Each structure stands twice: as structure tokens, then as C-alpha cells.
Amino acid sequence: xxxxxxxxxxxxxxxxxxxxxxxxxxxxxxxxxxxxxxxxxxxxxxxxxxxxxxxxxxxxxxxxxxxxxxxxxxxxxxxxxxxxxxxxxxxxxxxxxxxxxxxxxxxxxxxxxxxxxxxxxxxxxxxxxxxxxxxxxxxxxxxxxxxxxxxxxxxxxxxxxxxxxxxxxxxxxxxxxxxxxxxxxxxxxxxxxxxxxxxxxxxxxxxxxxxxxxxxxxxxxxxxxxxxxxxxxxxxxxxxxxxxxxxxxxxxxxxxxxxxxxxxxxxxxxxxxxxxxxxxxxxxxxxxxxxxxxxxxxxxxxxxx
Amino acid sequence: xxxxxxxxxxxxxxxxxxxxxxxxxxxxxxxxxxxxxxxxxxxxxxxxxxxxxxxxxxxxxxxxxxxxxxxxxxxxxxxxxxxxxxxxxxxxxxxxxxxxxxxxxxxxxxxxxxxxxxxxxxxxxxxxxxxxxxxxxxxxxxxxxxxxxxxxxxxxxxxxxxxxxxxxxxxxxxxxxxxxxxxxxxxxxxxxxxxxxxxxxxxxxxxxxxxxxxxxxxxxxxxxxxxxxxxxxxxxxxxxxxxxxxxxxxxxxxxxxxxxxxxxxxxxxxxxxxxxxxxxxxxxxxxxxxxxxxxxxxxxxxxxx
Numbered sequence: 186x187x188x189x190x191x192x193x194x195x196x197x198x199x200x201x202x203x204x205x206x207x208x209x210x211x212x213x214x215x216x217x218x219x220x221x222x223x224x225x226x227x228x229x230x231x232x233x234x235x236x237x238x239x240x241x242x243x244x245x246x247x248x249x250x251x252x253x254x255x256x257x258x259x260x261x262x263x264x265x266x267x268x269x270x271x272x273x274x275x276x277x278x279x280x281x282x283x284x285x286x287x288x289x290x291x292x293x294x295x296x297x298x299x300x301x302x303x304x305x306x307x308x309x310x311x312x313x314x315x316x317x318x319x320x321x322x323x324x325x326x327x328x329x330x331x332x333x334x335x336x337x338x339x340x341x342x343x344x345x346x347x348x349x350x351x352x353x354x355x356x357x358x359x360x361x362x363x364x365x366x367x368x369x370x371x372x373x374x375x376x377x378x379x380x381x382x383x384x385x386x387x388x389x390x391x392x393x394x395x396x397x398x399x400x401x402x403x404x405x406x407x408x409x410x411x412x413x414x415x416x417x418x419x420x421x422x423x424x425x426x427x428x429x430x431x432x433x434x435x436x437x438x439x440x441x442x443x444x445x446x447x448x449x450x451x452x453x454x455x456x457x458x459x460x461x462x463x464x465x466x467x468x469x470x471x472x473x474x475x476x477x478x479x480x481x482x483x484x485x486x487x488x489x490x
Numbered sequence: 491x492x493x494x495x496x497x498x499x500x501x502x503x504x505x506x507x508x509x510x511x512x513x514x515x516x517x518x519x520x521x522x523x524x525x526x527x528x529x530x531x532x533x534x535x536x537x538x539x540x541x542x543x544x545x546x547x548x549x550x551x552x553x554x555x556x557x558x559x560x561x562x563x564x565x566x567x568x569x570x571x572x573x574x575x576x577x578x579x580x581x582x583x584x585x586x587x588x589x590x591x592x593x594x595x596x597x598x599x600x601x602x603x604x605x606x607x608x609x610x611x612x613x614x615x616x617x618x619x620x621x622x623x624x625x626x627x628x629x630x631x632x633x634x635x636x637x638x639x640x641x642x643x644x645x646x647x648x649x650x651x652x653x654x655x656x657x658x659x660x661x662x663x664x665x666x667x668x669x670x671x672x673x674x675x676x677x678x679x680x681x682x683x684x685x686x687x688x689x690x691x692x693x694x695x696x697x698x699x700x701x702x703x704x705x706x707x708x709x710x711x712x713x714x715x716x717x718x719x720x721x722x723x724x725x726x727x728x729x730x731x732x733x734x735x736x737x738x739x740x741x742x743x744x745x746x747x748x749x750x751x752x753x754x755x756x757x758x759x760x761x762x763x764x765x766x767x768x769x770x771x772x773x774x775x776x777x778x779x780x781x782x783x784x785x786x787x788x789x790x791x792x793x794x795x
Contacts, residue, residue, distance in 0.1 A: 271783055287670050313614035366581050367591055371582055
């Protein structure tokens with residue numbers, strides 16, 4: 186059975202402090218610490234491309250476990266900010282890492298629901314094709330498209346990447362997933378002419394309405410009660426949305442980590458970044474849930490092997 | 491078992507004739523008819539977006555079979571020319587078609603190898619998640635990025651789209667696939683600053699070298715000899731590349747259709763457009779093979795149910 190063996194992550198060292206922008210945006214410490222929950226956002230270097238963030242995450246993976254590049258049979262990159270629209274960034278990553286020519290490579294275009302979706306998509310693809318070692322990258326540097334004058338986005342989004350090693354020697358395996366889309370709301374979170382636009386209130390209301398029900402549905406589909414789940418790794422859109430979802434479900438705070446205060450919302454990388462810390466932990470069952478661009482969402486349940 | 495039940499296609503009515511451009515590019519009838527094999531390229535209307543091409547393909551699907559939108563559980567769009575980079579075009583299509591909210595939707599970023607890849611990816615995803623009716627769209631309008639002064643691209647690429655209904659009542663089912671990537675060659679076919687660049691000779695040499703071997707490998711993986719395969723639907727990159735691959739494998743011309751002379755290379759849609767004609771045909775086994783952007787390739791074998 187395929188599952189998650191190890192995770193590598195990368196957060197660029199560059200930071201912009203939201204405390205330095207209080208006057209510019211008319212915000213206070215309460216807004217920074219309790220509402221958005223982002224003190225600083227991470228920013229990649231001007232020369233760092235999306236594929237470079239992937240390579241850095243892979244270097245972290247190599248520090249954590251032995252990865253024989255010759256054994257990698259598939260690569261996927263989840264991004265909506267690729268190096269180029271053509272070719273797919275996964276091909277560039279395959280070339281930069283020097284992976285074998287028989288390695289399958291494709292990109293998935295999804296935003297904050299991307300990791301959960303891609304975990305299902307990529308594992309299914311690998312299993313069906315008899316592949317046993319693959320790399321699932323998430324890298325979506327929003328600094329490419331965020332307007333630094335736009336309070337709705339510049340205070341929230343940080344650059345980061347993660348790579349999840351999917352293999353036949355997993356530490357966590359996935360159960361059943363749930364997915365959803367409300368495409369007629371897609372203009373609430375959109376990139377037009379190279380600039381990101383987000384109706385923060387609309388996206389918040391969407392997630393606050395849809396996600397609690399979806400997590401209940403996902404738990405039922407996996408034959409567990411919400412109370413039996415040890416950890417909930419909810420997309421770190423902002424502190425207030427994570428708190429709101431936890432509160433609506435009556436979940437104790439210690440089960441629902443929020444830890445992106447020092448780097449911000451890294452889009453599809455928020456969940457694997459949190460999950461890296463859980464790999465060596467004690468939680469037996471871990472819910473994962475992403476939501477955002479589309480608007481779309483996906484939830485799943487991981488169990489420790 | 492999931493497989494291909496029906497296919498809808500769309501070719502815009504707009505055409506640019508290559509005969510009208512003989513003086514401009516210093517080409518003759520032999521070049522048009524025998525080398526590239528493209529007499530006219532199809533061009534979408536200026537207001538038609540990628541998602542609109544998908545909707546038109548869906549309308550053709552509806553004319554061919556009864557599709558209850560309420561039963562569609564998943565949508566994928568294969569494109570590298572989306573409506574926007576954010577959100578994914580599949581979400582826009584889901585919204586425009588009014589598909590259910592529990593419908594999974596994601597985009598795959600791949601070029602000319604995209605249909606074969608996506609068939610494997612999407613079927614595996616659907617099967618693993620217990621889904622029985624999904625729509626696989628291919629729509630990659632290169633008119634958005636082709637420089638009309640660039641002989642290497644403007645004479646070749648045409649706009650088009652296809653939608654493949656994947657269901658549990660298939661007429662064709664897929665066997666084993668093969669995939670490959672040579673990412674360090676990615677600059678041979680790339681879109682920089684909104685303009686497509688192609689080193690036609692390099693892409694031709696790549697395909698002429700890699701694809702015959704890959705088709706042999708794919709046949710072996712499916713336990714058949716090449717001679718036993720009734721039809722080879724090879725990505726319609728140009729007439730000369732299809733002829734060259736057929737010749738290298740010693741395939742009779744009637745097994746290897748080339749039929750894009752009136753609309754051009756529609757990228758990931760070339761194979762489903764050919765396949766639509768085969769659905770009601772007599773071929774029992776059909777090889778499909780895509781190659782290009784990445785550089786990458788994918789091959790598979792379809793069997794009639």
C-alpha cells in the first residue's frame with residue numbers, strides 16, 4: 186500500500202513584517218496576532234523560480250531520509266504559479282534533479298485545496314501504474330502575483346514549498362476523501378492580468394459554511410467520529426478561519442494547530458508543512474482539509490501505519 | 491471497470507489558410523501537404539475562452555449521448571492556456587455547466603502528451619474514489635500564444651477541444667501505460683513572455699528517436715505484438731512526424747490515420763478528435779501515443795469492450 190513516507194519543506198529566508206505595515210494598512214496588533222495570525226510573510230528571492238523552491242524542498246527531504254534519485258518513478262508539482270505556462274514545472278524539476286527518463290511528470294493546477302486533491306490523484310495514478318516511489322511537490326509562490334498595496338492579500342500570503350515522498354514504505358496512509366467545487370464563485374479568488382484579487386469576506390464565509398459539514402462527511406465516510414480523530418490539519422488560510430472551523434465543530438484547540446504566524450499562508454504547502462511535524466509524533470489519525478481557489482475544497486483522513 | 495463511453499469535440503469555424511501564406515514564409519504545396527500536412531489552421535473567436543471551448547465540446551457530447559449533469563462526479567481540464575492561472579479552468583467549467591457541488595474538479599498542465607496521461611490519471615482517481623461518471627476535457631488554444639510571424643508555430647497549431655466521457659459503461663477500456671520525460675530538453679518547446687517558441691527540428695528528432703521504442707515497450711507491457719494492434723492514434727504534431735514513426739515501425743498507412751489537414755495540431759485534443767471517429771468503428775485494439783511539451787511522452791492501449 187502506498188502512502189506518505191517522509192516530507193521535505195522549504196521556507197525562503199526573506200520576510201516582510203506585518204508590524205512594519207500597521208500604519209500603512211490601519212491595522213493593530215490584535216488584527217495581526219488574532220485575526221489573520223500572520224506576523225511576517227516569507228518572500229522568495231527575485232531569482233528563485235517555482236522549480237527552485239521545489240529543489241530546495243527536495244534537499245530538505247534528502248537530509249531527512251535517503252532518496253535514490255534513480256528509483257523515482259513519478260513527479261507531480263501542484264502550482265498555479267509555474268516557472269512558465271509551457272512547459273509544466275514538473276518537467277523542469279525532473280530535469281534539474283536528473284531523474285530517470287522513464288519518470289512520469291505532470292502538474293496539477295489547484296490552489297489551497299491542492300495538497301489533499303493531489304495526494305489522492307497521485308497515489309491513485311502511481312498504484313494503477315505499478316509505481317512505488319514518487320515525489321509530490323507543492324510550490325505556489327504568491328509573491329509573484331500579490332499587489333503589495335492590497336491589504337486583502339499582501340498581509341496573508343507567504344512563499345514556501347514542500348515535497349512529500351509517496352512510497353510503498355509509508356508512515357501514514359490515506360483513507361477516503363471528499364471533494365467539492367462551487368465554480369460559479371470562482372471570481373472571489375482570481376488572478377487577472379498578473380495580479381491576485383481576493384474577496385476575503387466571501388472566501389471566509391464560504392469556508393466557514395462548507396468545511397465543518399465536509400469534515401463531518403469525510404469522517405463518516407471513513408467510519409470514525411470526529412472525536413476519535415487526533416489531529417486536524419486545516420488549511421492555514423488565516424487564524425480566524427481555522428479558529429472558526431474548530432469552534433463550529435467543538436474541537437479542542439490542541440487538536441487543531443495553527444503555526445504559520447512567522448511565514449504566512451503558503452497555499453497548497455500549508456498542510457504538508459504542518460504534517461512534517463506530525464510524522465514523528467503520536468497522533469494515530471490525522472484529518473487534512475484544504476479549501477480556497479475555485480472555490481474548491483478537499484478533505485481526507487490519514488492513519489499511522 | 492471505467493473507460494471511454496463517448497467523446498464530444500469542438501473545432502472553431504475560423505480558419506487561416508497556409509496556401510495564403512506561401513509567399514510570406516517561402517513555402518510550397520509540397521511543404522504544406524506532405525511535410526507539415528496542415529492546409530488550414532483553426533482559430534477560435536477573440537471572445538472565446540478556453541472554458542468556452544470546453545462547453546462547446548460538451549454540447550457535441552450531449553448531441554451524441556444523454557448526459558445527466560446531476561450525475562457528473564468529476565471534471566478535469568488538460569490545458570496550458572487556461573482562462574486564468576488562478577482559478578483552474580475546470581472550476582469555471584463546473585460552474586458554467588451547473589454541475590453538482592460535490593463534483594471534484596482539477597486541471598492538469600501538460601501539452602501534447604496530455605490526453606494519454608490524463609486518461610490514466612483521471613480514471614485512476616475516479617476508480618479509487620468510487621466515482622462512475624466524469625468528464626475529461628482537453629482544450630489548449632495555442633492561438634493565444636502563437637506569433638503569426640513565426641513559421642515554426644503559426645503554420646502548425648490550431649484551436650480545438652474535446653471532452654471524453656469516462657464512465658462505468660465504457661466502449662473502450664485502457665490497458666497499461668508508459669510515460670517518460672526529458673526535462674533538460676524543456677527549452678525546445680516553451681512559452682516565454684506570452685509567446686510560444688518551438689525548435690521544430692529538435693522536437694522532431696526527439697519524437698522520431700523516442701516514440702518508436704516507446705510504442706514497442708507499451709505493446710510488450712500489454713502483452714501484444716505491434717502487428718496485432720488495429721489502429722495507432724499518434725499525436726498529430728505534423729504529417730512528417732506521424733509518417734516517420736509509422737515508417738520506423740513498419741506500420742501500414744491505413745492503421746495510422748493523419749487527418750488534421752483542415753484544422754492543424756490541436757495539442758492535447760488531437761488524439762480524442764481522432765478517437766471520436768473510431769468509437770463506432772471496428773478496430774478492436776487502438777494504440778494511443780502523445781508527445782511534445784516537457785519534453786514528455788505517454789502511450790497506452792485501448793481495447794473494445
